[in-house]
Amino acid sequence: MTWKNNEHRYGSLSISLHWLMVLLFIGVYACIELKGNFPKGSDTRELLKQWHFMLGLSVFALVWLRLLARLVAPTPKIVPAIPQWQAIPAQLMHLALYALMIGAPFAGWIILSAAGKPIPFFGMELPALVGKNPDLAKEVKYWHELAGTTGYWLIGLHAVAGIAHHYFLRDNTLTRMLPQRGQQ
Numbered sequence: 001m002t003w004k005n006n007e008h009r010y011g012s013l014s015i016s017l018h019w020l021m022v023l024l025f026i027g028v029y030a031c032i033e034l035k036g037n038f039p040k041g042s043d044t045r046e047l048l049k050q051w052h053f054m055l056g057l058s059v060f061a062l063v064w065l066r067l068l069a070r071l072v073a074p075t076p077k078i079v080p081a082i083p084q085w086q087a088i089p090a091q092l093m094h095l096a097l098y099a100l101m102i103g104a105p106f107a108g109w110i111i112l113s114a115a116g117k118p119i120p121f122f123g124m125e126l127p128a129l130v131g132k133n134p135d136l137a138k139e140v141k142y143w144h145e146l147a148g149t150t151g152y153w154l155i156g157l158h159a160v161a162g163i164a165h166h167y168f169l170r171d172n173t174l175t176r177m178l179p180q181r182g183q184q
Helices: 012-035 043-072 084-114 134-169
Strands: 119-121 124-126
Touching (some): 012 043, 012 134, 043 084, 043 119, 084 119, 084 134
Antiparallel strands (some): 119 124
């Protein structure tokens, strides 16, 4: 399999990035959900928050590679072709998912910056994007959390749509993004 998309299926780069993002999202959401099980200030809670930040920033870093991959290679065709009334919501869903992958981590970075907290990234500390401003941190936190809640729905609908296309509409929407088995 080539790294680049062709008109029939996604290439190994797009497939790998897609499924890596799935794992990163699982990690991001697991860390933020699990942190509530530990007392404020506890080492475990702080570690989960750090991992939430680092995994979220990993999504932010990798989304740019995903977008570049989309720009340099065609999007594989859906066979049989879907009607326009399905194509438009699908495009809007992908746009919303990309907005989530860019906006939520960027907002998280601004929150930490405005709160005057360090921005950890796997042994490094990233620079603050804005000066300390607790009011800004509080406002952006609201939008970050709303994006996170919206993300559950977007990701869930995206997964359900892929399964529905495979099992009910019987097109290649899902299989274009699955790794190939054996020689094809």
